[in-house]
Amino acid sequence: MKPYVISNVGMTLDGKLSTVENDTRISGENDLKRVHQIRKDVDAIMVGIGTVLKDDPKLTIHKIPLENNKNPVRIVVDSKLRIPLASRVLNEDAKTVIATTAFDNLEESEKNKRTEKIKELESIENVEIVYSGEDKVDLELLMSKLSKMDIKSILLEGGGTLNWGMFEKNLVDEVRVYVAPKIFGGSNAPTYVDGEGFKTLEESVELELIDYYQMDEGIVLEYFVKKDNNQDNVDNNDN
Ligand SMILES: NC(=O)C1=CN([C@@H]2O[C@H](COP(=O)(O)OP(=O)(O)OC[C@H]3O[C@@H](n4cnc5c(N)ncnc54)[C@H](O)[C@@H]3O)[C@@H](O)[C@H]2O)C=CC1
Numbered sequence: 683m684k685p686y687v688i689s690n691v692g693m694t695l696d697g698k699l700s701t702v703e704n705d706t707r708i709s710g711e712n713d714l715k716r717v718h719q720i721r722k723d724v725d726a727i728m729v730g731i732g733t734v735l736k737d738d739p740k741l742t743i744h745k746i747p748l749e750n751n752k753n754p755v756r757i758v759v760d761s762k763l764r765i766p767l768a769s770r771v772l773n774e775d776a777k778t779v780i781a782t783t784a785f786d787n788l789e790e791s792e793k794n795k796r797t798e799k800i801k802e803l804e805s806i807e808n809v810e811i812v813y814s815g816e817d818k819v820d821l822e823l824l825m826s827k828l829s830k831m832d833i834k835s836i837l838l839e840g841g842g843t844l845n846w847g848m849f850e851k852n853l854v855d856e857v858r859v860y861v862a863p864k865i866f867g868g869s870n871a872p873t874y875v876d877g878e879g880f881k882t883l884e885e886s887v888e889l890e891l892i893d894y895y896q897m898d899e900g901i902v903l904e905y906f907v908k909k910d911n912n913q914d915n916v917d918n919n920d921n
C-alpha cells in the first residue's frame with residue numbers, strides 16, 4: 683500500500699510557483715485557509731529540500747485554529763542532507779521526517795560529513811531520518827516506508843522538481859490547484875511540474891475534473907489522477 687497523495691499548489695495562469703526572484707505571493711488569505719484545511723485533513727505534508735532552502739516554511743496549521751494541538755507530520759525530501767539546522771521545519775511544533783539516501787558508498791570525507799549531520803539532526807526532538815535509495819530519494823520506496831509508519835494521506839506542497847518526481851512515478855492521486863489571475867513569465871521561474879517532463883502524450887498524466895470554484899481573485903481546480911491499473915500503487919517495494 684501507499685499513502686493517498688494530494689498535490690496542491692498556488693500558481694499563476696502561466697503555471698509559475700514563484701517569480702524568477704522567488705516572490706511566492708500567489709494565493710490570497712482565503713486560499714491559504716483552504717490549504718491549511720487540507721493540512722488539517724491529512725497525516726503528513728511533504729516538500730522538497732528546494733522549497734525548504736528557498737522559503738523556510740513552517741509547514742504547520744497556522745492560518746486556521748489548530749485542534750488538539752496536533753499538527754501533521756512534516757516530510758522533507760532531501761537526498762544529500764542539505765537541510766539547515768535552523769530551518770523552521772525542524773522546530774518543535776510537529777514531528778519531521780527527513781527522507782534521505784544511504785551513503786555507505788560515498789568517499790570517506792563526504793561520509794563523515796553526512797554522519798555528523800545525521801547526529802546533529804537526530805539530537806533534535808521530533809526528527810526522524812528515513813533512508814530510501816542511493817543517489818536521489820527513491821520515492822516509491824519512501825511511500826511504502828511512510829505507509830508502514832501509519833501515514834495514510836499526504837499533502838504534497840511542491841516544489842516543481844519534487845512534483846515531477848511524484849507524477850513521474852504515478853504516486854499522486856489527486857490534484858488541487860489555485861490559479862491566480864497573474865502572469866509571472868520567466869523560463870527560470872519554477873513551474874507546477876518541472877523535471878525532465880514526459881516525452882509523449884501517451885506517457886503524460888491524465889486528470890479527471892472533480893470540481894472548480896472561485897476563490898479570492900482566482901479559481902480552484904480539483905482533479906482525480908486517472909490511474910492505469912498496470913502501474914498503480916506501490917506494494918511491498920522495500921526488498
Ligand atoms: N506556489 C506554491 O504553491 C509553491 C511554490 N514553491 C516554490 O517552488 C520552488 C522550489 O522548487 P524546486 O527548486 O523545484 O525544489 P523542490 O522543493 O521541488 O525540491 C527539489 C529537491 O528535492 C530533492 N529530491 C530528492 N529526491 C528526489 C526525487 N526522487 N525527485 C525529485 N526531487 C527529489 C532534490 O534535492 C531536489 O533538488 C521555490 O521557489 C518555492 O517557493 C514550492 C512549493 C509550493
Ligand SMILES: Nc1nc(O)c(N)c(N[C@@H]2O[C@H](COP(=O)(O)O)[C@@H](O)[C@H]2O)n1
Pocket residue numbers: 690691692693706707708709710714717729733737738739740741742839840860
Ligand atoms: N498554496 C500556496 N500558495 C502560495 O501562494 C504559496 N506561496 C504557497 N507556498 C507553500 O506554502 C509553504 C509555506 O508554508 P508555511 O506558511 O510556512 O507553513 C511554502 O513553502 C510552499 O510550500 N502555497
